[in-house]
Amino acid sequence: MPQNAAAAASAAPDDNREKEPQVKPPPAGTDQEADSPPPQISGTIMFGLCGLFFLLLFPATAWAAGKDITHAALLDALALTASRMVVSLTMALLCAFPLAALAQRKTATGLSLRTALNYVARIPATGFLPIAALTLTSLSQHAIHHPATIITALTLSLLLPLTESLCNGLNAVPPDLKAVARQIGLSSWQRFWRLNVPCSMASLTRSIVQHVPMGWFLLLWAEIISHPESNGGLGPFMLRAVANMNIPMIVFALLGMLLMIVCCEYLLFRPLLFWSSHFQPLKKGAGHELRTPAIFRRFLLIQLLHEWLSPLLLGLANLPFGRRPTARQAEPNTPHSHTLTVHITRLLCLILALALPIWWLATGALNAADCAALLTGALVTLLRCALVLILTTAIWLPVATAIGLNRSFSARFIPAARMLAAFPTSLLFPLAALAIRSQPVPIQISISPMLILNTQWIIAFALIRAAGRFPSNLLTAARAMQVRGWLWWRVVMLPGLASSATKSIGTAFAETCGVAIAAEYLIDGQLPLSAGGIGSLIAAAIRNGNLPHAITGVLVMTAFLITIDRFLWRRLRDWSERRFGRTI
Amino acid sequence: MIDAEYQDSDELLRLTNIGQSYASGNSSPDSLVLDDINLTLHTGEIVGLIGRSGSGKSSLMRIMGGVLKPTTGQVTLRGKALTGPGSEIGMVFQSFALFPWLSALENVTLPLEARNMPRNQREERARAVTGLLGLSGYDNAWPHELSPGLAQRVGLARALVTQPDVLLMDEPFASLDVLAAENLRTDLVELWSERQLPCHGVLLVTHSIEEAVLMCDRIVVLSSNPGRIEHELHVPFTHPRDRESAEFRQFVDDIYSLMTRRAPIVSEAILPEEHVPATTRGTPPLPPVAVEGMMGLIEALAASPLDGRADLPLLAGKALMELDDLFPLAEALQLLELAELEDGDIILTREGGRFANSGTEERRAILRHALRQGLPLIREICSTLDERPSHTTSAATFREMLQEDMSADYAAQTLQTLVNWARYAGLFDYDEDNDKLFLDDSAL
Structure with a gap:
């Protein structure tokens, strides 16, 4: 959830950087098709990957968890947490390709998969923990406390945005290149790997940069909430250090995490962004906004990818799978909307989402009072998030505008702030719990900063970028006409920021609700602190291993988020885009 | 480079009764883009297609390239039905359509790679073509480093590397500045006259009448909405042509006259009477004219x-x-x-x-x-x-x-x-x- 912000700042300079939650249907055109491997191949690959995933899960979870609070135990915990991230990211990446290839097909399967993915993508990242537990209950009775669950949840939460960005990239393939690829006789398999995948590489790497910080947040929180005694990792280490008030170790743990973030940034993200800028079709120099020191550029990834991986991938991409192109009938100007397929998929999603709670109601695992509590809790949380966001926007608006208009300062500010934004605040929550206990303000109010600590950066970076992009000739004109004060804000700056602001506030709202699951229920080794709201209900249910409660809570929250997005954010976005989004 | 065995069989590409329409999706009638196109390309000639936006030039190009299947009619290549793209046809695009992540040489070798030709063999063939087009030093250049003129030469090399029968060019000079376009045109005509270009016939789509008269042996004028063949003219000059000569100017003028005959293009654009609702009759598609x-x-x-x-x-x-x-x-x-x-x-x-x-x-x-x-x-x-x-x-x-x-x-x-x-x-x-x-x- 939160650290969209980190990437929002990394930012290739195009406008669609804000999280665009829709997996868009392929555009209609004269001669376009979803160039992808045949469904059998995609399906087989998908199946094989799932097998591989479970094979990998076991070594990754068999890691013995240390119980001490020593430097060695800290290193061990760091390594364990990092390895969980590596396994999850790798699996998510590998699964995203076949999934995107399937979703991109223009058949009914592709369409219903896209529709379903659009809904699943709305589930807050933290909500994937109980869902992963449900899918793994067959493996273990107490799946929710098993380390495999954490990895599965992380994989799922990364898989969806990566698939989404791949799909969006696949849609942006220039029609002329498609025509060339067909005309020179590349087969469907070759077209997928040599044209479609490279075209979406830039959007995929941006999505990785954007969502890995969110992954850290989820990972550390999941380690703390699920079963810290047996699971190990940096989260439980922090919890132990806080419980024992071992200040040096707390500091070391925070520094360790910071080091990990910085390493990620310099050894992985920046080289990746630099490398993927080669794939930006028809755009020069995109993605170069963050300077990458030459040593990192040459050193790790580029060298590795070019000299070792490239021939291997090229060989794979050139395999003679798939059909050679033939002349195809033109597609209709306006595509058939397949409304029936969409409706059936929606209905199925609804039935699936309702089936579990109804089953639990019937078997007594859930009762009407629980449901009522969840609904009122959801209202409380939504209201809380909305208030906090309004306040944050009001504070950041003048600050971000000032920073954005001062280009030399913002160039120095953004890279530093990126590190701050990428830091998973869930690691700070045990400390926050300590602080909240020691002061008189009621917890319902004092947790508010926790909600916004990460998500504020989404808004901040969006506003800074929008202010930085504001046409300087308009500013000059305003100065020449001596437009000042409130008039300046009303006529000059606010309309200029409106389109970015509405987009980023919408994204930040969904993310903040996800953070609420972690922030409304704080754990520091003593009795958990609960701030009320649906977040605390879900988190408490997860901690107690009460899957029916947790999953119903996540479903309720997702339903609210989808509704609010549909009726508020989307309309607001469309309106501000139409009214203020024009470039001159 | 022209094969001796094909010298006698004159016909390369033949379009018979080609029609193309796009379904509108709902109940309204399909929009017709191309109507009853009959055209033959013979060995050794450059044919120019002149038409304006809305004449379906791009659709026609894609049909001839084997990428798009026409709604009606048939395309034959050397007497055989054309069912899909193949190495016999090379295409050049106005936008160059180079793969931005492949170097110039990799772009040129891609059609051969798609056919699994071994590496050294395909690079040898590619170098022969890039050498011909004056691209020798640019093997490792990225497309974004190339000037438009050079980028289009790479596009041309990629189209020619398979030694196609037919070279299709869709407004190849439209994205170049005046001097680069003139330079490439001259080179192309020279290579063609010296029979060094590894293809047997060229089809050039353009909206510049002068360019067509300068390069082509035959000019086909398309009407718009839907595209129909309005006129076919033989260009009576030999290469190299002098665009300042009086005959040349007169020929260009004549084509302008043909395209502005009093029987206006607008009236042909209108669909048969019964299809046209009374309210919009006479409203042709209007470009953004200020x-x-x-x-x-x-x-x-x-x-x-x-x-x-x-x-x-x-x-x-x-x-x-x-x-x-x-x-x-x-x-x-x-x-x-x-x-x-x-x-x-x-x-x-x-x-x-x-x-x-x-x-x-x-x-x-x-x-x-x-x-x-x-x-x-x-x-x-x-x-x-x-x-x-x-x-x-x-x-x-x-x-x-x-x-x-x-x-x-x-x-x-x-x-x-x-x-x-x-x-x-x-x-x-x-x-x-x-x-x-x-x-x-x-x-x-």
């Missing part, structure tokens, strides 16, 4: 050296405009009966002359009258607005009306153009937020 442009043209025509009559090629040269920019303006004036097109000339009408000599308010009145007179759709919109008590109406209705004889994009564009004209004339206004047309108060 009122200032029309006024500028009228003023230029009315001013002294021209005195109301001008030769179109001359005018285009003088105003540094391409055919594609000048024609829409001229046609808009014709539609509003402010000017007439005849034998390659544009002549100001009496009303047009009056327009040139009037002040702003009078001009608005003339345009108001001309719009109501020339465009039944405008009349329809105005009367709808008058009838409604609220004096507003949904713009979508009229867009849908237009969509019955043109694509959705053209319909939106056409209505936008009409709104802009109507705004100048003070007929009605448009509210973008609610997508509504409304009566301008000042006009009441």
